[in-house]
Amino acid sequence: MEVDIAGDLMTLNMGPQHPSTHGVLRLELKTDGEVVHEAIPHIGYLHRCFEKHAENVDYPGVIPFTDRMDYVASMNNNLGYALTVEKLMGIQVNNRVRCIRIIMAELNRIASHLLAAGTYGIDMGSYTPFLHCFRDREKILDLFEETCGARLLYNYNWVGGLMYDIPTGFEDKVVDFLDYFEPQVDNLNRLLSYNYIFIKRTANVGIVPPDVAVSYGMTGPNLRGSGVKWDVRKDEPYLGYEEFDFDVPVGLGDHGPVGSCFDRYIVRIKEVKESCKIVRQAVKKLTPGDVHESLPKRVKPPAGEVYMRTECPRGELGYYIVSDGSLKPYRVKVKSPCFTAMSAFTEISRGAMISDIVAIVGSIDIVLGEIDR
Amino acid sequence: MDSIRWLLKQVLNFEKLPELLQIFLPMLASCVIILAFVNVLGMFLVWLERKVSAHMQDRLGPMYVGGWHGWAQSIADGIKLLLKEDIVPAAADPLLFKMAPVVVFLGAFAAFVVLPFGEYSIAADLNIGILYVLAVSSLSVVGILMGGWASNNKYALYGGMRSAAQIVSYEIPSAMALMTVVMLVGSLSMQEIVTAQKGGIHHWFIVRNPFTFIAFFIYFTCSLAEVNRTPFDIPEAESELVAGYHTEYCGMRFAFFMLAEYASMFVVACVATTLFLGGWSQVLPGKPWIPGPVLFTLKALVLVFVQMWLRWSLPRLRVDQLMHMCWKVMLPISLVLVLGVGLMQVI
Numbered sequence: 001m002e003v004d005i006a007g008d009l010m011t012l013n014m015g016p017q018h019p020s021t022h023g024v025l026r027l028e029l030k031t032d033g034e035v036v037h038e039a040i041p042h043i044g045y046l047h048r049c050f051e052k053h054a055e056n057v058d059y060p061g062v063i064p065f066t067d068r069m070d071y072v073a074s075m076n077n078n079l080g081y082a083l084t085v086e087k088l089m090g091i092q093v094n095n096r097v098r099c100i101r102i103i104m105a106e107l108n109r110i111a112s113h114l115l116a117a118g119t120y121g122i123d124m125g126s127y128t129p130f131l132h133c134f135r136d137r138e139k140i141l142d143l144f145e146e147t148c149g150a151r152l153l154y155n156y157n158w159v160g161g162l163m164y165d166i167p168t169g170f171e172d173k174v175v176d177f178l179d180y181f182e183p184q185v186d187n188l189n190r191l192l193s194y195n196y197i198f199i200k201r202t203a204n205v206g207i208v209p210p211d212v213a214v215s216y217g218m219t220g221p222n223l224r225g226s227g228v229k230w231d232v233r234k235d236e237p238y239l240g241y242e243e244f245d246f247d248v249p250v251g252l253g254d255h256g257p258v259g260s261c262f263d264r265y266i267v268r269i270k271e272v273k274e275s276c277k278i279v280r281q282a283v284k285k286l287t288p289g290d291v292h293e294s295l296p297k298r299v300k301p302p303a304g305e306v307y308m309r310t311e312c313p314r315g316e317l318g319y320y321i322v323s324d325g326s327l328k329p330y331r332v333k334v335k336s337p338c339f340t341a342m343s344a345f346t347e348i349s350r351g352a353m354i355s356d357i358v359a360i361v362g363s364i365d366i367v368l369g370e371i372d373r
Numbered sequence: 374m375d376s377i378r379w380l381l382k383q384v385l386n387f388e389k390l391p392e393l394l395q396i397f398l399p400m401l402a403s404c405v406i407i408l409a410f411v412n413v414l415g416m417f418l419v420w421l422e423r424k425v426s427a428h429m430q431d432r433l434g435p436m437y438v439g440g441w442h443g444w445a446q447s448i449a450d451g452i453k454l455l456l457k458e459d460i461v462p463a464a465a466d467p468l469l470f471k472m473a474p475v476v477v478f479l480g481a482f483a484a485f486v487v488l489p490f491g492e493y494s495i496a497a498d499l500n501i502g503i504l505y506v507l508a509v510s511s512l513s514v515v516g517i518l519m520g521g522w523a524s525n526n527k528y529a530l531y532g533g534m535r536s537a538a539q540i541v542s543y544e545i546p547s548a549m550a551l552m553t554v555v556m557l558v559g560s561l562s563m564q565e566i567v568t569a570q571k572g573g574i575h576h577w578f579i580v581r582n583p584f585t586f587i588a589f590f591i592y593f594t595c596s597l598a599e600v601n602r603t604p605f606d607i608p609e610a611e612s613e614l615v616a617g618y619h620t621e622y623c624g625m626r627f628a629f630f631m632l633a634e635y636a637s638m639f640v641v642a643c644v645a646t647t648l649f650l651g652g653w654s655q656v657l658p659g660k661p662w663i664p665g666p667v668l669f670t671l672k673a674l675v676l677v678f679v680q681m682w683l684r685w686s687l688p689r690l691r692v693d694q695l696m697h698m699c700w701k702v703m704l705p706i707s708l709v710l711v712l713g714v715g716l717m718q719v720i
Contacts, residue, residue, distance in 0.1 A: 010527065012527050012528075013527075018615065019615060020613065034531075034692055034693075121688070124688040124689060125603060125604070125606065125687075125688045125689025126603075126686070126687060126688040126689070127426070127430070127685060128426075128429055128430050128685050128686060131430035131431060131432065132430065132431065135431050191686065192688070195687065195688060197604055197687055197688045197689070197690055198688045200690070200691075200694060201688060201689075201690070201691055201694075353691060353692065353693070354531070354613055354614075355607075355613050355689075355691045355692065356691070358613050
């Protein structure tokens, strides 16, 4: 007689209201005890019709909508869109605008990675690093507030220039912040990154081999965590990133196979340090100039289409814009880094435990605002 | 209880009372005292935890209620929880759901009976003191399982199951660690264990014997797992299971779970104090200059502080890692300790 001892799988619905789905992600977990046989992500709870909105407003009017995609890295979203339209119109910006844009983008990258690292700490059950990260992120937001009045959704990078010039004494404040902040990264490493339990929890979990990462189109720290050295800032420079001296950190597999959750996490921490280096150089390169110099009176690009990608904190953010020569874009399509990373989720999480699911979701650092748009 | 009986004799015409009352009145009085103490202690520890965590995280924590550093915050929270609507989910098992918080609290509360706060301040010096503590504190597992099951919520069920597995496993090494001291003293009575350590810090078991020194750390680690504290807070794992076994609870029932958690934190700290840190005995040899109960509470609070300190600095282990640590690390070490102490006794 044959006895079937395999029990039923229990479906556990994680989200959209769950503390560690980083927004309104819903995961359908087919569980056998603590082991997850299949994890199916359901997205779309934060869909706001960005692309349709973009077809109904003029070119500068799209910028506030881009803010709301990846709402923890709005500067970078603005930047990508502004650069794309500038490429379509053939606008060249002066050195001051370039440097300010780089300072803002990199500060924003630091803020975004701090949020990612802090919330990852919470996912792993450690609450204190989160508040330490937010304390430092707050200082960056103060700098942004001084510049453009907003703390989260900036609308700062305009097509052809910037909203405002930076206030007097801003450079010194940025340098002061970096002097304060760089030792804090080491503190965070001592408290969380190299904690024995933290490494145990993350180093052998959620492994993405390089070929899988490439085939799913993962980008940014997720791709670099798998050991693939690809950074748009280095390999396809824009804004004059080629003049800056910085490294592209990749996952080394210090504590386990390459491409684990730990690698993706530690790449972000290392990137924060690289961003500090870039900001310091950009502050030195800052020359006087008018940030409104090349601002067009009316943004009316010629008919045609353009694609441009930039390195956002979460990966490559691509804008594809089709212009019919009118004041409104005919089509704005966004290639979202979080969406491609999320597409690999089922593959990564097969056979993981429930605790590992949380670790994997945290390590690919998704923002649902960008996935759903 | 003897001191309470003595106190009652002073204020009441004790000998004239019916015999039944003579037995039950001191019992009732001790229960009321312990209950009041547990409640105040729970509120104090909640406040302390919030303050400790806040200062570790560059915050201030409660600052307004009551004036001085928000000392009345817990009272305000308690009143709020009392006034909240009492919700029992429609699909829950009502009887078990309502009983679970009481059972959990009972486990924590009953252990206070044998805690030796001072030479005369002990409700009942049972001759099986430690065994009793171990027995009644495992009662809370039953309550947690009941709560997890009765809530009819998958997260609560996971929490309850994890908790049962964890607490049952960790009781073995922690009991083994306690056995080392029991073997040295030759008694399970709490008072006798304290008496064996009288005469200053060098008589405490934590420094007197290399095996008990290690046993202290084994017990302390296991006790963290028994009271579901980080790095072993897997049953309530906020980021995984929302709130674990008490996901569906609110209002006063939730408060009971919280109170039980803080009370059992204090209980395990007290047990560690009694067995390894000399209980109410003085730090320095010679004339006693701090009252025993005060000293005992202070020692226990230091351990409670360490529990909080660990909670706010460490991440959480995974279920399989937790079990690995219990069965393959803690248990062998504690067995070696028991063996070592046994051999020492023989030689």
